[in-house]
Amino acid sequence: MRARCMWCGEIRFAIEDLECAIPARAPEALCGFVCPSCGVPQFRRTTPERAIDYVRSGAQRPTGPFPVELLEPHIGPAISWNDILDLRLAFAEIDQLEAAWRLEGSAPEPASQFDRAA
Ligand SMILES: [Zn+2]
Numbered sequence: 001m002r003a004r005c006m007w008c009g010e011i012r013f014a015i016e017d018l019e020c021a022i023p024a025r026a027p028e029a030l031c032g033f034v035c036p037s038c039g040v041p042q043f044r045r046t047t048p049e050r051a052i053d054y055v056r057s058g059a060q061r062p063t064g065p066f067p068v069e070l071l072e073p074h075i076g077p078a079i080s081w082n083d084i085l086d087l088r089l090a091f092a093e094i095d096q097l098e099a100a101w102r103l104e105g106s107a108p109e110p111a112s113q114f115d116r117a118a
Helices: 048-056 081-104
Strands: 002-005 009-012 019-021 029-034 041-046
Touching: 002 041, 019 048, 029 048, 041 048
Parallel strands: none
Antiparallel strands: 002 009, 019 029, 029 041
């Protein structure tokens, strides 16, 4: 097969090295391969019909984790750099609170959602 690696440009690989996830009732399928040149995983959306053709020709179904969330529709505004900085500041405040609790020896017990009713 021939494909484009986002880093190496056009590359070739065996169809047996292609993995295709075809979620039921989804309008798209996801196929991926590891670039034989740089080793970076590459994923592409395609039609379920084309993915089925790839599988019939020798592509594999995913045997491990596969990022089918790439097929989810993207709604809402894009995350901005300010959003990321705000999140980092929020984490820093949590870290400072935890450090203060540790110094006071008053760290709250972690909540358990599996408390037994004895
Ligand atoms: Zn590559």
